[in-house]
Structure formats: structure tokens, C-alpha cells
Amino acid sequence: MKKILILIGTRPEAIKLAPLIKAFKAKKESFQIRVCTSGQHIEMVTQVLSFFEIKEDSRLETMKEGQSLTALSTFLLSEIETELIHFNPDLVVVQGDTHTALAGAMAGFYHGAKICHVEAGLRTFQNRDPFPEEMNRRLISQLADWHFAPTTRARANLLHEGIPEKKIVLTGNTIIDALNKGMHKIEKKQYPSVEKVKKILSHSTRPFILATVHRRENQGEKLVKICQAFREVAETFGVSLIIPVHPNPEIAGPLRAILGTTPNIILIDPVPYPGFLWLMKNCMLILTDSGGIQEEATAIGKNVILLRETSERNEAIESGFVFKAGTDVEKIVRLTGTLLEKQSVPGIKNIFGSGDAAIQIVTFLKKQL
Numbered sequence: 001m002k003k004i005l006i007l008i009g010t011r012p013e014a015i016k017l018a019p020l021i022k023a024f025k026a027k028k029e030s031f032q033i034r035v036c037t038s039g040q041h042i043e044m045v046t047q048v049l050s051f052f053e054i055k056e057d058s059r060l061e062t063m064k065e066g067q068s069l070t071a072l073s074t075f076l077l078s079e080i081e082t083e084l085i086h087f088n089p090d091l092v093v094v095q096g097d098t099h100t101a102l103a104g105a106m107a108g109f110y111h112g113a114k115i116c117h118v119e120a121g122l123r124t125f126q127n128r129d130p131f132p133e134e135m136n137r138r139l140i141s142q143l144a145d146w147h148f149a150p151t152t153r154a155r156a157n158l159l160h161e162g163i164p165e166k167k168i169v170l171t172g173n174t175i176i177d178a179l180n181k182g183m184h185k186i187e188k189k190q191y192p193s194v195e196k197v198k199k200i201l202s203h204s205t206r207p208f209i210l211a212t213v214h215r216r217e218n219q220g221e222k223l224v225k226i227c228q229a230f231r232e233v234a235e236t237f238g239v240s241l242i243i244p245v246h247p248n249p250e251i252a253g254p255l256r257a258i259l260g261t262t263p264n265i266i267l268i269d270p271v272p273y274p275g276f277l278w279l280m281k282n283c284m285l286i287l288t289d290s291g292g293i294q295e296e297a298t299a300i301g302k303n304v305i306l307l308r309e310t311s312e313r314n315e316a317i318e319s320g321f322v323f324k325a326g327t328d329v330e331k332i333v334r335l336t337g338t339l340l341e342k343q344s345v346p347g348i349k350n351i352f353g354s355g356d357a358a359i360q361i362v363t364f365l366k367k368q369l
């Protein structure tokens with residue numbers, strides 16, 4: 001029996017690790033798992049875990065208002081160490097590129113556990129873009145024992161950095177596992193968040209575009225430009241824009257101040273995952289700076305206008321799903337017009353896997369441990 005500590009910081013980590021937690025739990029005879037949330041996105045993580053019927057075993061209280069990245073790292077390292085001493089795992093699982101993932105990999109490494117990195121090998125090759133995620137994931141690659149790469153490109157990036165081939169497993173991205181499961185659940189059962197978004201949208205006869213912004217690089221001037229583009233889109237194309245507003249005050253403050261009273265722009269609180277799945281499935285188009293949403297869009301068959309200058313998911317751009325516009329107002333509006341007119345998207349593709357990434361990871365680890 002191997003002991004595995006699974007660390008979750010933010011909403012996307014919860015979504016992408018939920019299928020893996022389920023897959024480990026299905027192999028109870030081989031693995032004892034402990035799910036630890038770090039408190040980075042308490043409410044949003046709790047919603048995701050409850051949707052997938054997962055209970056956290058422990059929660060760290062790491063978030064303090066206005067704390068620096070260094071202070072957050074310090075807290076996380078020391079709190080995760082306490083968890084490690086208490087549970088003494090053989091393996092620590094981290095996902096992606098957050099501070100929780102980096103601190104988990106580092107503390108786990110010092111403790112002597114094997115480190116397992118889910119969604120390994122994503123790169124923009126710009127150390128500070130996205131900040132601090134690009135550096136976090138590079139550092140995690142140095143600490144990890146096993147690297148679960150979502151695409152052949154991610155795998156090639158790791159090989160290029162000298163990671164031994166036998167330590168890398170190409171699995172696809174667990175977000176597709178979560179998406180398939182989630183879509184199935186919302187078709188079978190009514191969820192309050194789905195009913196809520198349907199009700200909000202029933203007040204308008206316009207078709208809708210879904211938009212989200214949350215990245216640190218888009219705060220300040222860039223966010224003002226994005227808001228201007230959103231306003232022009234709502235004024236020009238006879239559509240509504242529904243925007244679940246990220247709780248970060250640096251994002252929520254300006255978004256609400258600039259767009260709060262704009263006709264045909266609907267600002268709502270972050271939508272629990274089932275409601276968000278419904279929005280993605282039923283929107284005309286997605287405008288976002290999110291990483292995970294680009295992955296989901298390729299599997300749902302929606303076009304995305306990417307509100308970023310760089311991408312670590314160029315596969316989605318090359319396949320014709322995602323169009324990079326950065327924060328150029330004219331380009332965002334022009335691309336929106338073109339894509340709305342086109343009214344068709346490329347056929348759904350398995351660019352980020354076919355929904356069995358979690359099973360592949362567990363099967364691999366069972367053989368290794």
C-alpha cells in the first residue's frame with residue numbers, strides 16, 4: 001500500500017485533479033490517498049470537490065489579504081511540511097504551475113517523497129509570462145520524478161530540457177476526463193448553478209458570448225483595454241456578453257467599475273463548474289485569457305479568442321480553435337466579428353487527450369511503485 005498526498009490550490013487544480021483522485025480511490029487496495037487543499041481558492045475549490053463528490057482530508061489556511069508571493073510561498077512550504085510529517089507519503093502529486101504546486105514539489109522533495117507532476121511540460125519560453133506560472137512549472141520539472149505530459153509538444157519540451165525519456169508519460173490532460181464526466185452529470189441531473197445561469201440569460205433574447213479574465217499579466221492598463229473591447233463587442237454585434245468575474249480584487253474592481261452598467265454585458269459571480277460547463281456548451285464564442293478553458297473549448301467544439309500575447313497551448317491555436325488577440329482592442333473586435341459570421345468551428349479534436357489521462361497515470365504509477 002503506497003501513501004499519496006494530493007495537493008490542490010486553485011479551482012483549475014481541483015478540476016484537473018478530481019478525475020485522478022477518483023481513479024486512485026478506485027484502486028483502494030494499492031493506494032492510500034490524502035487530499036489536502038491549500039486555501040488559495042477556498043470557495044471555488046470546495047464547489048468543484050463537492051460536484052465530483054470528493055472530500056478534502058485537510059485544509060491549510062494560507063491566504064492572507066495582500067500577501068506577497070514570497071510570503072505565500074513561505075507559508076505554503078511550512079504548512080505543507082507539517083502535512084508531510086503527519087502523513088509521511090511515498091508520493092506527492094502536484095498539478096500545473098501554481099504556488100501550491102511548486103511549494104508541494106519542493107517540500108515533498110525535501111521530505112524524500114517521490115514527486116509526480118500532472119500537466120508537465122507546458123512552456124511559453126518567457127520566464128515572466130505568465131508570471132509566476134512559467135517559472136513555477138519549470139522549477140517543478142526540476143523537482144519531479146515523474147512527468148505526466150498532456151501533449152506530444154509538452155513531452156518534447158521536457159525532453160529538450162534534459163528530462164529522461166523514461167520519466168515522462170504522455171497521457172493527455174485530465175481536464176478532458178473532468179469535462180466528459182461533468183457534461184454527463186449535467187445532462188443527467190439538475191444543478192442549481194445551471195438553472196441559475198439559464199435564468200439570468202432568459203432576460204435577453206440575444207445569443208451570448210462567454211468571457212473571462214483572471215491573469216496577473218492582464219491587470220492594470222491591459223484590463224482597461226480588454227473592458228473596452230468587451231464594450232465594443234456588445235455594442236456592435238447584437239450579442240450579450242456574460243462574464244463570470246474572478247474574485248481577485250485587481251480584476252473584479254476594474255471590471256465592475258468599467259462595465260457594471262454597460263447594456264448587454266452581464267457580470268456575474270464565478271460560476272460553479274456545472275453552470276460554467278453549460279455556458280461553454282451553449283455560447284457562440286469564448287473570449288478568455290484562461291488556459292483550461294482553451295483546452296475545454298477544443299473538446300466541446302467552440303472557438304476562443306485568446307486575450308494573451310503568449311500561449312503555452314499552441315496546439316489549440318494551430319488546430320484552428322483558438323485565435324490569439326492579446327489585448328489589442330481592434331483585433332479582438334475584428335476577430336469576434338469574423339468568428340460570429342463564420343458560425344462554424346473545426347470538428348472536435350482530441351488535442352488534449354481522449355478523457356482517460358487519470359486512468360493512464362494510475363496504471364503507470366501502480367507499475368512503478
Ligand code: UDP
Pocket residue numbers: 011012015175212214244269270271272273274276277289290291292293296
Ligand atoms: N471555470 C469555472 N467557473 C468559472 C470560470 C472557469 O468552473 O466561472 C472553470 C473552467 O471550466 C476551467 C477552469 O475553471 O476548467 C479554468 O480556470 P481558470 O481560467 O481560473 O484558470 P487557468 O485554466 O487559466 O489556470
